[in-house]
Structures are given as structure tokens and as C-alpha cells.
Amino acid sequence: QVQLVESGGDLVKPGGSLRLSCAASGFTFSDSYMTWIRQAPGKGLEWVSYISGSGNTISYADSVKGRFTISRDNAKNSLYLQMNSLRAEDMAVYYCARRAPSQRHLDSWGQGTLVTVSS
Amino acid sequence: EIVLTQSPGTLSLSPGERATLSCRASQSVTSSYLAWYQQKPGQAPRLLISGASSRATGIPDRFSGSGSGTDFTLTISRLEPEDFAVYYCQQYGSSSYTFGQGTKLEIK
Numbered sequence: 001q002v003q004l005v006e007s008g009g010d011l012v013k014p015g016g017s018l019r020l021s022c023a024a025s026g027f028t029f030s031d032s033y034m035t036w037i038r039q040a041p042g043k044g045l046e047w048v049s050y051i052s053g054s055g056n057t058i059s060y061a062d063s064v065k066g067r068f069t070i071s072r073d074n075a076k077n078s079l080y081l082q083m084n085s086l087r088a089e090d091m092a093v094y095y096c097a098r099r100a101p102s103q104r105h106l107d108s109w110g111q112g113t114l115v116t117v118s119s
Numbered sequence: 120e121i122v123l124t125q126s127p128g129t130l131s132l133s134p135g136e137r138a139t140l141s142c143r144a145s146q147s148v149t150s151s152y153l154a155w156y157q158q159k160p161g162q163a164p165r166l167l168i169s170g171a172s173s174r175a176t177g178i179p180d181r182f183s184g185s186g187s188g189t190d191f192t193l194t195i196s197r198l199e200p201e202d203f204a205v206y207y208c209q210q211y212g213s214s215s216y217t218f219g220q221g222t223k224l225e226i227k
Contacts, residue, residue, distance in 0.1 A: 047216035104211035105154035
């Protein structure tokens with residue numbers, strides 16, 4: 001079955017950097033678009049970024065454009081999110097999620113990793 | 120960017136009752152790209168409905184989705200105790216996703 005496991009969340013100071021990872025298994029990773037979604041404490045869901053299976057198509061939310069970089073390593077079945085210039089408003093649980101094949105909805109989610117931005 | 124507005128913000132009902140959750144878009148949404156998710160405390164969201172009306176694998180048939188254009192509805196025909204959670208609608212368009220702010224379904 002599809003399994004997504006995020007890691008890398010930590011406490012970081014404003015202006016700092018962090019790299020999140022998502023390890024995927026149970027499906028052909030290189031065929032799947034992958035996304036990052038975040039959820040600030042007590043708040044709703046916010047889409048962050050997505051990347052195509054090949055890595056050639058990438059999109060970002062305006063709130064993170066120019067600061068975050070999504071990437072993937074298909075040989076390692078892994079998805080990444082490099083987060084720079086972190087702000088207090090970036091503090092959230094970050095989920096990786098798979099986009100359903102040939103669809104747009106997100107059919108599998110990881111359990112999330114917490115990013116805390118505080119001095 | 121398409122804005123999704125969910126109503127009500129909180130819905131208080133009893134087990135066995137029918138729940139009707141609304142999701143209204145600021146402009147027309149492709150029905151194929153409208154989905155609903157359920158999230159329980161401390162858990163990741165779970166896909167319920169895709170394509171506005173297709174239940175995801177393993178989702179009970181008491182959950183149903185309908186609508187088109189700018190107005191979409193998630194209906195839970197008879198509430199079970201495990202259905203009390205937060206529900207989000209989500210759409211894809213113009214190379215981005217947006218989510219509604221969520222409806223909290225609580226036990227009355």
C-alpha cells in the first residue's frame with residue numbers, strides 16, 4: 001500500500017533554513033506528481049508546492065515562491081522541500097501527499113512533520 | 120485565484136442525523152477537480168470524495184458529494200460517531216490548489 005513518511009521538521013530561528021524529506025513506498029514514485037501541503041497550528045490546510053514525476057513541472061504558492069524549493073530523487077523514492085528565509089508564518093505541520101494518477105486530487109497523505117519557527 | 124468558502128463554520132448535530140456541508144467557489148470550478156477531505160484531530164487529512172461526487176476507496180456510502188459550477192455539497196446521510204471531524208473542500212486550477220477554510224462537524 002502507499003506509504004509516505006515525512007521527516008526533517010525542527011525548531012528554527014526566523015531567517016533560518018530547513019530541508020524536509022518525504023520517503024515514499026508502495027507505488028511507482030517516478031510516475032506520480034507529489035505535493036507539499038501545510039497546516040498552521042489550529043488552522044486550515046494550505047497548498048505549498050507540487051512537482052511532476054519527472055521533476056520538469058513545478059508550481060509554488062505565492063506565499064513561498066522564491067523562498068522554498070521542491071525537488072525529488074526518483075532513484076531514492078524521495079521528495080524534498082528546501083525552505084529558506086523562514087518566517088513565523090511558515091510554522092506548521094507539513095504534509096507530503098500524492099496526486100492520484102491522471103487526476104488532481106490527493107489520494108494519499110503522510111503523517112506530517114512539524115516546523116517551528118521561533119527565536 | 121479561486122477562493123472556496125465553506126459553510127457553516129461549525130455544524131452541531133447528533134448521531135443518526137443528516138449533515139449537509141456547503142462549499143462555494145468564487146468562480147466556476149471544473150467538477151473533475153473538486154475534492155472533499157476529512158481530518159480528525161492529530162491525523163492527516165483523508166480523501167473522501169473526488170470529481171465532486173466519486174467516493175474514494177473504502178469510504179462508506181453514507182458519504183455523498185454533489186454540485187457543479189460554483190456550488191458543491193458534501194452530505195452525510197446518517198451520522199456515525201466516527202464522522203465528527205473537520206471537512207475541507209479543495210479545488211485545482213491554474214496550476215495551483217486551494218482549500219476551503221473547513222467545516223467542523225461536532226456532536227450536539
